[in-house]
Amino acid sequence: MKLLRLLFVSMIIYAMPVMAQKDTLSLDECIVGRYTDYYPSYMSNLQWVKGSDRYYSVKEKGAQVVKDSRTMKVHKSYDLNYFNQLSEELAEMKRLPYIEWLSPTALKFKYKGKEFHILNDEIDFIIDLPKGMEDSFLSKDNSKLACSYKNNVWILTDKEKVAVTDFKQNGIVCGKTVHRNEFGIDRGLFWSPSSDKLAFYKKDESMVADYTLVDMMQEPQKTVITKYPMAGHKSHHVQVGVYNLNSKTTTYLMTDGDPEHYLTNVTWSPDGKYIYLAEVNRDQSELHWNKYNVATGEKLSTLISEKDDKYIEPLHPLFFLKKNQDNFIRWTRKDGFFHLYLYNKEGQLLKQLTKGEWEVTSFYGVDSKDRYAYFQATKESPMARNVYRVNLKTLKIDKLDSDTMGWHAPKFNANFTQMIDVYERHDIPRKVVLTTIGGNKKPKVMLKAEDTLAKKNIGEESVFTIKAADNTTDLYCRMIKPLDFDPNKKYPVVVYVYGGPHAQLVQDRWHYSTRWWQFYMAQQGYIAFTLDNRGSANRGKDFEQVIHRNLGINETADQMKGVDYLKSLSYVDPTRIGVHGWSFGGFMTMNLMFRHPDVFKVGVSGGGVVDWNLYEVMYGERYMDTPQQNPEGYKECNMTNHLKDLKGKLLLIHGAMDSTVVMQHSYKMLRKAIKEGKQLDYFVYPTAPHNVRGKDRIHLMRKVSDYFIDNL
DSSP states (O other): OOOHHHHHHHHHHHHHHHTTSSSSOOHHHHHGGGTTTTOOOOEEEEETTTSSSSSEEEOTTTTTTEEEEEOOOEEEEHHHHHHHTTTTGGOOOOSSOOEEEEEETTEEEEEETTEEEETTTTTEEEOOOOTEEEEEEEESSSSEEEEETEEEEEEEESSSSSOOOOOSSEEEEEEEGGGOTTTOOOSSSEEETTSSSEEEEEEEOSSSEEEEEEETSSSSEEEEEEEETTTTTTTOEEEEEEEEEETTEEEEEEOOOOOSSSEEEEEETTTSSSSEEEEETTTTTTEEEEEETTTOEEEEEEEEEEEEESSSOOOOOOEEEEETTEEEEEEOOOTTEHHHHHHEEEEEEEEOOOOOOOOEEEEEEEETSSOOOEEEEEESSHHHHHHHHEEETOOOOOOOOOOOSSSSEEEEOSSEEEEEEEEEEEEEEEEEEEEETTSOOEEEEEOOOOTTTBOOOOOOOOEEEOTTTTTSEEEEEEEEETTOOOOOOOOOOEEOOSTTTTOOOSSSSSSOOOOHHHHHHHHOOEEEEEEEOSSSSSSOHHHTTTTTTTTHHHHHHHHHHHHHHHHHHHTEEEEEEEEETTTHHHHHHHHHHSSSHHHHHHEEEEEEOOOOOSSSHHHHHHHHHTTOOHHHHHHOOOGGGGGGGSSEEEEEEEEEEESSSHHHHHEEEEHHHHHTOOEEEEEEETTTOOOTHHHHHHHHHHHHHHHHHHOO
């Protein structure tokens, strides 16, 4: 018997290394390794060489190569030696620069405060970049650089620096984004097609209240003054200026009406004589596409008008056809889903190009003959992104990628005859495929990344749907079971939530877009669960607009349907359910903890909105209207009014330099907790903005993880 016991023990010891072949992920690997050691291989800086059928990428060994897409043979290699020999200034370059192709023979890159333009393997010209320069954009003819510098607009060439504006008064900002980057605004400078004119935003925020952020790491402490327009308060005023490089004069478009309206989606006409603006009233209930004479600034006509009883949100400029430049494509949600529409230059609708209960999610343009428009959409599934083209005459839609699902991000050559499809799927880390459009050639696989998690034990994943609180709408859910899952055991659950507009967490990307922290929690013995409730992105206008005037109400009801599903599972411990989210997800965490105190035992709310009165005008008023118009809604969505119902453990986390959801939110919650005798836990990241990044993020997620491990 002793011999048998010894033999049994030795067998177990011998078997242990075999059983442990699949390692688990450390927290560091989940937070940093996700983007370093375990990041699937990719083709760095992959792009088409403009005006050619060649493509460019950086190979793993450091050489940058241009290949012919027809033969797949190397046309030319660009190693470090190539750049070192261009000039003495570049002789000390130690790393390959990030380059951008401008033509088959021209490229540009930045190095040590200068922008180098290369033509036919020689330096064509060099532009000195002012220190502190922001938001730079190259002209269409590749000869001039427009930038925002010290809140003014400048045009830089290799020969001169021209100050387009010279405002010195506090509160005037030119050439930068406006309206806090809402309405699809991501720049403040817009070159005309012929590069002889430059449109720019001018923002006057002198009427907006100052908001003070305090950097406590300085000696003495340093105050950072910013402008933060809160809901119901004064907002900044915006104009669009146009600088004529030939006459060296500036004209401002004569926009009228309320100066606190929104000027968005700046579009040049192909001949450079006109600018089109999507103008939205402050209530965000009306949209007018207006046409302006660039030379005089005069408003010539209103092409299109729309109204919505909830809100309207234009996100995309007009796109003029290449051959028939009297017609343009507009990308709008006017029928309830984002689709493409064809108009003539007078604003008359010619035809709706795409239609259905699915959304166009990206638009890539049209071919040179105006035969097809190319786009990405959710046509196969809200979880997927596939690529299509629509015939502008027959409206026939062709699917261009080879997978029925997955997430496809294409790169088209200039004439749309070839497509490099960069895609992933829940079971594909990354794949790059070259496809000839409209031909019979077999697609060429350029890269197939290995599964970097193949030897890691991350828990069983599943994606499924449940019904929303309306008992009609399907909601997508993702669940990860603990390692060595035993259906006869009871497991705690950590719900990860966002729940707000412009975000979708459950996607058919690698591992269903799971945040790797959820893998870590599954390794610790928790079920990790996520649900995209109504109000989140890419499901149509009605799906999103249920949140209007009552943020957090329907979203919470849908999340609770997910909890009901979890509680129906025999292996879920209904007494140990926790929730974590950041930003809107932080707001949702408080909603769930306060409105359902008997369900949620532990919560961690990061950077969460506590009181929508304290949030910005553009986003807040779109979904809530103003506090004056919707006092009951603001009262109901103010989390301090529900703190009294809290029963579980709640940790609030905030970045001290957060200029998006300012720290005043969490301070207000702390003050309320003190008054009501409620105990909250609180942690501050002294130098962090809205998102905690870098090595600080490892500390953050350790803090979050330990809070659940200690209390759930």
